[in-house]
Amino acid sequence: MSFLLDKCTLKVFNNSLLDFCLPFDCGNDDLNEFFAKDIINYSAQLLGKSYCFTLDDDPRIIICAFTISNDSIKTINLPNGRKKKLTKVIPRDKQMRSYPAVLIGRLGVNKFYRKDLVGNQRVAYQLMDFIKSWFVDEKNKTGCRFIVVDAYNESYVINYYEKNGFLMLFGSETQEKEYYELDAHDLLSTRLMYFDLILLQSTSKLSEN
Numbered sequence: 286m287s288f289l290l291d292k293c294t295l296k297v298f299n300n301s302l303l304d305f306c307l308p309f310d311c312g313n314d315d316l317n318e319f320f321a322k323d324i325i326n327y328s329a330q331l332l333g334k335s336y337c338f339t340l341d342d343d344p345r346i347i348i349c350a351f352t353i354s355n356d357s358i359k360t361i362n363l364p365n366g367r368k369k370k371l372t373k374v375i376p377r378d379k380q381m382r383s384y385p386a387v388l389i390g391r392l393g394v395n396k397f398y399r400k401d402l403v404g405n406q407r408v409a410y411q412l413m414d415f416i417k418s419w420f421v422d423e424k425n426k427t428g429c430r431f432i433v434v435d436a437y438n439e440s441y442v443i444n445y446y447e448k449n450g451f452l453m454l455f456g457s458e459t460q461e462k463e464y465y466e467l468d469a470h471d472l473l474s475t476r477l478m479y480f481d482l483i484l485l486q487s488t489s490k491l492s493e494n
């Protein structure tokens with residue numbers, strides 16, 4: 286049983302939802318502010334689409350929210366080792382310079398609903414499974430090979446994405462700093478991570494056969 290799919294409803298995060306719902310608190314001030322204010326302009330400018338799950342028992346409560354946008358992984362910018370790691374699993378005569386992806390721009394779970402005791406599965410994990418399923422669904426209108434995220438460089442956030450099968454795009458912080466042209470002493474506030482959606486497609490193809 287999935288708390289998110291069985292007890293909540295997916296909605297587009299828009300102005301009327303903001304007016305109707307209680308303030309969303311995921312425990313991160315920047316994200317809270319984004320979901321309270323910036324989100325409307327962001328959508329209006331076609332920079333990202335935002336969605337949330339509200340609780341069926343009280344639809345004023347937002348359980349979790351996320352923003353997604355089109356993106357790509359440009360292998361031309363990657364160090365050779367990373368480029369090989371990424372492309373060796375994509376059989377093609379000619380390597381592409383860029384691979385289609387979707388970016389999770391923002392993601393947060395209501396801090397009072399982090400753990401779903403009913404199914405003993407965390408809401409955040411159910412949310413990630415849900416997002417992944419959208420892009421391997423055959424109704425998805427465009428090709429999308431990867432999910433990418435600029436994850437906050439905090440151990441609990443990196444841990445969350447790693448547990449959901451995401452890998453670091455760069456092998457080390459040093460490589461990533463070079464990519465962003467940062468000084469070696471600068472702090473890296475985020476880490477680029479990716480999930481290869483082909484992993485899900487092969488599982489579903491296998492179970493079909």
Ligand SMILES: CC(C)(COP(=O)(O)OP(=O)(O)OC[C@H]1O[C@@H](n2cnc3c(N)ncnc32)[C@H](O)[C@@H]1OP(=O)(O)O)[C@@H](O)C(=O)NCCC(=O)NCCS
Binds near residue numbers: 400410
């Ligand atoms: C990232 C997130 C979705 C992960 O959800 P989750 O895997 O269910 O993780 P939890 O929130 O239960 O937290 C996991 C651990 O990190 C800790 N943690 C959570 N938020 C924290 C914070 N702001 N600072 C430090 N530790 C934190 C929790 O105490 C927990 O530790 P425990 O397992 O020992 O209890 C969720 O923490 C969240 O919504 N965070 C705020 C928004 C955010 O950071 N989004 C990521 C954007 S890239």
